[in-house]
Amino acid sequence: MLHIENITKYFGGLTALEDISFFVKEGIIEAIIGPNGAGKTTLLNIISGIYAPDKGSVRFKGLEINNTSPYQIAKAGISRTFQHVELFGNMTVLENIMVGRYLRTKAGLFACGFRLPSASAEERAIKRDSEQILEYIGLSHRRNEKASSLPIGEERKLEIGRAIATEPSLLLLDEPASGLNEVETSDLSFFIKKLRDQKNITIILVEHDMRLVMDISDSIVVLDFGKMLAEGTPQEIQNNKLVIDAYLGEDEEVCL
Amino acid sequence: MSVFLQFLFSGLTTGAVYAMVGLGFNIIYNATSIINLAQGEFVVIGGLMMWYFSEAMKLPFFISAILAVASTGLIGLLMERLTIRPVKKSDLLLMIMITIAVSIVLRGILMFKFGKDPYTYAPFTEGEPIHIYGAFIQQQTLWVIGITLFFIILIFLFFNKTMLGKAMKACAVNPVAARITGINVDKMVMLSFVLSAMMGAVAGIAVTPITLMEYDRGPMLAVKGFCAAIMGGLGRGRGSVIGGFIIGILESMTAGYIHSGAKDAVALVIILVILFFKPAGIFGSKTIADLRRF
Amino acid sequence: MQITNRNIFIGFSIIIIILPLIFTSSYSLSIATFSAINSLIAIGLCVLMGYAGQVSLGQAGFYGIGAYVSSILSIHLGLPVIFACIVAMIASALSAVILAIPALRLKGHYLAVATLGFGEIIHIILNEWGPGGPSGFGDIPRFNLFGFVFDTVMEYYYLSWFVVMIVMAFSINLINSRFGRALRSIHDSEIASNAMGVDVPKLKIKAFVLSAVFAALGGSLYAHYVTFISPSSFSLFQSVLVLMMVVVGGITNLWGAVVGSIIITILPELLREFKEYDILVYGIILILTLLFFNKGLVPIVIEKLQKVKP
Numbered sequence: 001m002l003h004i005e006n007i008t009k010y011f012g013g014l015t016a017l018e019d020i021s022f023f024v025k026e027g028i029i030e031a032i033i034g035p036n037g038a039g040k041t042t043l044l045n046i047i048s049g050i051y052a053p054d055k056g057s058v059r060f061k062g063l064e065i066n067n068t069s070p071y072q073i074a075k076a077g078i079s080r081t082f083q084h085v086e087l088f089g090n091m092t093v094l095e096n097i098m099v100g101r102y103l104r105t106k107a108g109l110f111a112c113g114f115r116l117p118s119a120s121a122e123e124r125a126i127k128r129d130s131e132q133i134l135e136y137i138g139l140s141h142r143r144n145e146k147a148s149s150l151p152i153g154e155e156r157k158l159e160i161g162r163a164i165a166t167e168p169s170l171l172l173l174d175e176p177a178s179g180l181n182e183v184e185t186s187d188l189s190f191f192i193k194k195l196r197d198q199k200n201i202t203i204i205l206v207e208h209d210m211r212l213v214m215d216i217s218d219s220i221v222v223l224d225f226g227k228m229l230a231e232g233t234p235q236e237i238q239n240n241k242l243v244i245d246a247y248l249g250e251d252e253e254v255c256l
Numbered sequence: 257m258s259v260f261l262q263f264l265f266s267g268l269t270t271g272a273v274y275a276m277v278g279l280g281f282n283i284i285y286n287a288t289s290i291i292n293l294a295q296g297e298f299v300v301i302g303g304l305m306m307w308y309f310s311e312a313m314k315l316p317f318f319i320s321a322i323l324a325v326a327s328t329g330l331i332g333l334l335m336e337r338l339t340i341r342p343v344k345k346s347d348l349l350l351m352i353m354i355t356i357a358v359s360i361v362l363r364g365i366l367m368f369k370f371g372k373d374p375y376t377y378a379p380f381t382e383g384e385p386i387h388i389y390g391a392f393i394q395q396q397t398l399w400v401i402g403i404t405l406f407f408i409i410l411i412f413l414f415f416n417k418t419m420l421g422k423a424m425k426a427c428a429v430n431p432v433a434a435r436i437t438g439i440n441v442d443k444m445v446m447l448s449f450v451l452s453a454m455m456g457a458v459a460g461i462a463v464t465p466i467t468l469m470e471y472d473r474g475p476m477l478a479v480k481g482f483c484a485a486i487m488g489g490l491g492r493g494r495g496s497v498i499g500g501f502i503i504g505i506l507e508s509m510t511a512g513y514i515h516s517g518a519k520d521a522v523a524l525v526i527i528l529v530i531l532f533f534k535p536a537g538i539f540g541s542k543t544i545a546d547l548r549r550f
Numbered sequence: 551m552q553i554t555n556r557n558i559f560i561g562f563s564i565i566i567i568i569l570p571l572i573f574t575s576s577y578s579l580s581i582a583t584f585s586a587i588n589s590l591i592a593i594g595l596c597v598l599m600g601y602a603g604q605v606s607l608g609q610a611g612f613y614g615i616g617a618y619v620s621s622i623l624s625i626h627l628g629l630p631v632i633f634a635c636i637v638a639m640i641a642s643a644l645s646a647v648i649l650a651i652p653a654l655r656l657k658g659h660y661l662a663v664a665t666l667g668f669g670e671i672i673h674i675i676l677n678e679w680g681p682g683g684p685s686g687f688g689d690i691p692r693f694n695l696f697g698f699v700f701d702t703v704m705e706y707y708y709l710s711w712f713v714v715m716i717v718m719a720f721s722i723n724l725i726n727s728r729f730g731r732a733l734r735s736i737h738d739s740e741i742a743s744n745a746m747g748v749d750v751p752k753l754k755i756k757a758f759v760l761s762a763v764f765a766a767l768g769g770s771l772y773a774h775y776v777t778f779i780s781p782s783s784f785s786l787f788q789s790v791l792v793l794m795m796v797v798v799g800g801i802t803n804l805w806g807a808v809v810g811s812i813i814i815t816i817l818p819e820l821l822r823e824f825k826e827y828d829i830l831v832y833g834i835i836l837i838l839t840l841l842f843f844n845k846g847l848v849p850i851v852i853e854k855l856q857k858v859k860p
Contacts, residue, residue, distance in 0.1 A: 048745055074747035086742035088735045099735045102728050103747030109756060112727035113720040123727060166747055291659050342841055348658050349605060350844055353797050356790055357836040364830025372826075475786060479670065486663055517678035524667040524674075531664045532652035 001026040001202055002047070002170060006056035009042055016042045017226045020056070024170075024219075029196055029203045031213045033237075034223035035246070040206040041083055043223070044172050047204070048080045049073040060170065074103055079168035081159040083175045083206075089148035093139055096147050096158055097130040100165025130165060137161040137191075152179040156188070164195070170202045171195065177209045185209060189216050214238070222246070258390030263512040264505060265393050269466060271504020272404035273299060276459035277481025278488065278496030279408060280452030286428035286491055287448035290351045294335065294359035296477030297366075298456025301328045303469035304366060306461040307375040317380070325457045331362070332453025336446050359474055366471035374468040400462040407458050408497055411451075415493070424448065428491075476520070483523045487530055553852055555722050558805055559715070566711045576703040583703065583775060585815040586710035587768045592795040592807035593714075593721055594764030600801040601725060602757035603737040605662045608649075608669030609792045612762040614676055614784030615642045616769025621690040621779060622681065631693050635770040642766030643759045645672075650758035654751050669789050676781040686780025693774040710771050714808065717764055721804050724760075733757060798839050800846020809848050 002024040009017040017039045024030045032040050045051045047058055049070040058066045065073055079100075088096050105126055111119035134140045137157045142150065147158060156176050163171055173192070177185045189212050195201045207213050213220065213234070220237045222229040230240045237243055277295050284292045305327050309320035339354050379396035386393045415421040426434040427444045435441050460469065481496075484503050488495020503523045511519040570579060591609050598604050620638035623629045629637070653664050681687045693700045693709060700706045724730050735743035736750055744750050773779050791814060799810025817835065821828035843850060 050741065050745070069749075070741075070744040071747050071749045074745060080745055082742065082745075086739045086745075088738035088742065090738050091731070091734055095731055095734075098728070099731050099743065099748070100746050102732045105728050107728060109724070109729055109760075112729045113724040115723045115727075119727065126728060162746065291662075339837060339841065343844070347844075349599070349797070349801070350840065352605075352607075352659075352662060353793065354837065354840050356793075357833055357840055360829060360833035361837060362833075364827060364833050368827055368830055479666065479786070482663055483667075486660070490659065515678070517674070521671050521674040524671050528652075528664060528667045528671070531656060531660055531667075 001061060002204075003059040004043075004047075004056070005059070007043070007046060007053045007058065008055035009039075009046060009051060009053050015226050017046070017053075017223075020223070020226075020228050022221050022228070022231055024202060024204060026169075026202055027196065027200065028218040029192065029205060029216050031205045031207060031217035031220045032223060033207065033210070033213055033220060034229070037225070038223040039226040040223055041174055044080065044174050044204070044206060047073075048078060048172060071103075074166055074168075077167070077169040078172065079163035079166045079170075080172035081156070081163055081174055081176060083178070085152070085155045085159055087147040087150075087155060087158060087162070089146065091147055092144050093142045093147055093150070093158055094127075094130055094134060094144065096162050097133050097165050098126055100133075100162040101126045101129055103166045133161050133165050136164075153181075153184045156180065157191075160191075160195075164199065164201070168201060170204065173203060173205045173207075175206055175208060177207055177212050185212055188212070192216055259512070261389055261391035261393075263508045265391065265397050267505035267508030268501065269397050269400050269463065269504070270507060271501035272400050273459045273463050273477065273500075274480045274484045274504050275408065275497040275500025276404050276455050277477055278484030278500045279411065279493055280455045281481055281485040282491060282493050282496050283411075283452040283455070284448050285485070286493075287424060287445050288340070290340065290355065291482065292449075292452070293352065293355040293478050293482075294362060294474070295452065295456060295481055296474030296479075297359050297362040298328055298332065298453045299460035299463075299477050300366060300469055300471065300473050301331060301362070301453075302457025302460030303464035304370050304375055304460075304471070305457070306464060307377050307469070311375075311377050321461055324461055325454050328457035328460075329450045329454040332449040332451075333446060335453075336449035340445070340449070341442075359478070363471055363474060370471055372471065374470040376465055376468045379465040380462075394466065396462075396465045400466065403462045404459060407455065411455070412493065420447075480523050483527045486527055553855055555726075555805075559719065559722070562805075562808075563715060566708075566715070570704055570707060579703045579707045581816060581819055583707045583710050585812045586707070586714045587772045587775070588792065588795060588811040588815050589714045589808045590717055590768035590771070591765045591792045592799070592811045593717055593804060594761030595792055596796050596799075596801060596804055596807035597721055597725070597733075597764075598757050598761040599796060600803070600806075601730065601737060602733045602754055604754060604757060605658065606665040606758075606761065607662050607786070607789050607793065608665035608667070608672075609761065609765050610784045610786065610788035611669035611672035612642045612646065612765035613769040613772075613788060613792075614672050614781070615645055615762075616766025617773040617779050617784065618676060618680060618769075619766075620770035621687075621773040624691050624774070625687075625689065631691055631770075631774055632695055635693075635767065635774075638770045639763045639766045642762045642769075646759045646762030647755060650755040653758075654754055666786065666789070670786055673781055673785050676784060680781060682780070684781060686778065686782075688778035690773050690777040690779065692777060693771065706775050710775070713767065713771065717767070718804065718808065725804065729753075729756075794836060797844075798836070798846060800848040800850070803846070803848045803852070806846045806848035810846070813847075 005021050007017055007020040020043065032043065034040055042051065046053050049065065049068050052067050057064055060076055060078060063076065065076060088099060105122050107119035107122045134143060137160060139154060139158060139161065142154065150158060160176065177188055180188060192203060193216055196203055205213065205217060217234055220234055221231050222237060222243050224246045229246055230237060230243050277299060280295050280298065281291065284290055302324055305324035306320055309315045309323045310317060335358055339358055343350065343354065380399045381395050383395050386395065415425055423439045424444045424447065426439060427441050431441050480503060481500065484500035485496040487499030487502065503526070506526065507519045507522050510522045569582065573579065591613055595606060595609050598606055616638045619641045620634045623634035623637055624631050649668050653661060656664055677684050700709050732743065732748045732753055735748060736753065740750055795810035795814045796807050798813060799808065800806030817832060818828055821831050824831050
């Protein structure tokens, strides 16, 4: 579904990513792991169109999407969450989800302003769909609260909810478990699997929490200082000598 | 040739004022990230106070000039104390509005005190205009250019050679780090207002015998000085000085050769073109513009 | 009673309808009419600034384009005023697109100075090349519709406030639609809204165009009311006034634009006894508002009312 081919990205004199290539099959959970500064978020930013790669190409469902702007990539069916939550803080929880529906609705400026029947019908549909998503992520009770007032666990949930409101076929999750406690994390792992199985969404997961990664991913890519270190199933990665060496110098948080 | 020179010198005169205003913008901007749209009023205050001390009070020239500069500096200080400091959150729009409001109040006070008539006083030196290649250059023109250049150099020396100036620069680059090293950032912000008010006053004192001065000159001066600052790259003192002179010269050439009414449009058109194609200014670097919050 | 947009709308409409019964003098009705015209520009700026987060110091430019295009067309081409007004709005919209496309790359101070430059250039063009130059021109026909001429102050009062309420309803609907939510999302996090599929540049241009169309509508209504216009009404000072209206009323609320417009329009009339020194009093009131009520009046009042409620 997603082909990453020879992606290289420089920031000034720094090489953030060097010659990264891998392939993500439809319907799986692919994890990208690696120490801090390995280039994981940079890679997500390239896939979602925030950065353009200096070399290489990204193909999604056969279409080349590097040098495409983020909103067009979203339209093509890739959505994402952010490492540092980027919710619309001054809007309500429900409205945040409703922004996600923007992409799949089409009432024009005039129709909206004069509340033409077509726009009203669409608005009702947006509301209904968004309520359903809220229900799905379990935040209905927070519906009318400001997004900025949520605790971190619910913020992360809401971000995922907003992302699935765009009806993605590929969802990029950037450290969704960071800041969550153990209960919330296991809740999250269940939820991510549910997304894959019920909604048929392919998932790319960047994560530090190894228990979560090993528990839910079907395939893992390991990055280290911008280079591909290994690729394989959780089993293979756990036994990979290179990976173990790279992680030995790291702190216990990422202990295998 | 003679006509061209005539225009050139008149351009340099107005350009000198724009350069001083632009530099004033930068001094405050560098210390606070605020664009002070009351900057033009400082020029007007300088000119009108000079008239007050020298013509109305009949004080000697030098004492009048010092008093005019000092009183304008005091107004800069009051402005910072009363209207900038009390606002805790640095909201761009709010700050723009506040400086506009201050400029309105200052204009109101000026009109209250001086009325709507233009004021002038004798040039610094008596004597015949100087002939250069058939152009008549008033002596005061040379005074304006000379004095502004002198003060511009003084300002650069201040920022690069003195401890106080270096401390002010440090606040601009990184206020938190500056505070840690023991620099009193609040004082530096206050100083930046005083300094740029005094710069404006000097320009006003020098230029009033040529252009006359009335209470509502400020906004246009501010717009032009702002253009100079943008042209040179916001935050870059030297750029704004060059920008000021360029705008002054282009204005006077346009007025002379094309159409006098189009004069004021020139600076604005140039600025729009620069903003749209090279927002960091002709002399600015892109990275610096990107690093700025606003 | 709940403070909803619908309730405010109904309450406001009632006040507008009965106001001429209380203040019958043509002087007060005229001020109310000017308030309505200013409201139109302010509502546009509020959408642009408060919701899309784009600063503009050049709204007087669009206002001027509206007034001049509409008057010139109705005088020289004999176009019915309503068509002249529509063409004026289109002209203003086009100029907004031309300004917005390059201006999109600018933020903060840079955007402020670019829009200021635009407004001033329009002002200078009107001054130098507009009919009558700096002294302007007259004999602009009064607004008329299907043969009905709005030639009394009372008629014009109702016409202009009717237009304001339509524009207001349009804007409220818009802000609470997919379009408005997308605009507000840009304000909160441009990067996220882009990633959620919002075409940020296109939306910003639309917001600019909308504000320009509203301002032009105000300009046209103004010209066909006073029947004599000159460039001085469309200077930087007018842009600043509109900015004040929006800020004083409260930038985060569309009603703030209307309330702010009314206050800023009435204020100079109240300050009449200060004669020429009104500018001083005006400035001081403005500074005090900015220093102590910088959220704007409407949001503060709504906050207070919501606290009182059990």
